[in-house]
Amino acid sequence: DGGITQSPKYLFRKEGQNVTLSCEQNLNHDAMYWYRQDPGQGLRLIYYSQIVNDFQKGDIAEGYSVSREKKESFPLTVTSAQKNPTAFYLCASSTTGTYYEQYFGPGTRLTVT
Amino acid sequence: KQEVTQIPAALSVPEGENLVLNCSFTDSAIYNLQWFRQDPGKGLTSLLLIQSSQREQTSGRLNASLDKSSGRSTLYIAASQPGDSATYLCAASGNQFYFGTGTSLTVIP
Numbered sequence: 001d002g003g004i005t006q007s008p009k010y011l012f013r014k015e016g017q018n019v020t021l022s023c024e025q026n027l028n029h030d031a032m033y034w035y036r037q038d039p040g041q042g043l044r045l046i047y048y049s050q051i052v053n054d055f056q057k058g059d060i061a062e063g064y065s066v067s068r069e070k071k072e073s074f075p076l077t078v079t080s081a082q083k084n085p086t087a088f089y090l091c092a093s094s095t096t097g098t099y100y101e102q103y104f105g106p107g108t109r110l111t112v113t
Numbered sequence: 114k115q116e117v118t119q120i121p122a123a124l125s126v127p128e129g130e131n132l133v134l135n136c137s138f139t140d141s142a143i144y145n146l147q148w149f150r151q152d153p154g155k156g157l158t159s160l161l162l163i164q165s166s167q168r169e170q171t172s173g174r175l176n177a178s179l180d181k182s183s184g185r186s187t188l189y190i191a192a193s194q195p196g197d198s199a200t201y202l203c204a205a206s207g208n209q210f211y212f213g214t215g216t217s218l219t220v221i222p
Binding site: 004048088106 | 117144145147149154155156157158159162164202204206209210211212213214215
């Protein structure tokens with residue numbers, strides 16, 4: 001089955017610790033994205049990548065970092081500099097070009113205490 | 114910057130009713146308008162994608178329309194069922210996707 005996997009589903013961390021969220025896709029998509037979802041708010045773009053070894057900041061990149069060493073993988077690190085890291089994190093992928101459709105993974109819920 | 118609005122934020126309807134969800138966007142220079150469904154605690158499932166050159170798309174009981182000039186899209190759900198209960202989000206794409214906050218739909222048996 002083609003799709004996007006995110007692990008783990010739930011993640012708990014203590015304040016001050018960095019944490020890495022995994023995202024893998026087997027759809028052969030060039031582009032991958034990380035979004036954050038908070039209650040009552042729309043999805044907000046953190047980072048995106050349209051090609052291996054290249055990525056761009058989204059609207060809320062501060063306190064986050066990413067890497068794109070393989071086409072299939074786009075891990076997100078939530079650093080201790082992120083002031084409010086508790087949220088639901090969603091990874092997506094798409095083809096590139098004008099008429100691209102996004103596909104989403106199941107999400108990771110991160111709780112930092 | 115593109116702003117996407119979905120009204121109402123929540124909607125309850127009896128089973129069998131036809132309904133319309135609304136999505137408006139401020140910048141008409143979009144490539145696509147995509148509708149998603151999200152169940153509680155889950156990721157987003159793509160329902161329909163309307164390219165900017167298209168006026169509507171249909172899938173089963175769902176029909177989505179796009180009017181770029183007025184900055185509006187609607188998602189029509191025919192003969193609603195309890196299984197349709199979920200949050201529905203729209204997203205307008207330019208160089209990135211901009212999401213609305215969603216409409217939470219409850220279909221009452």
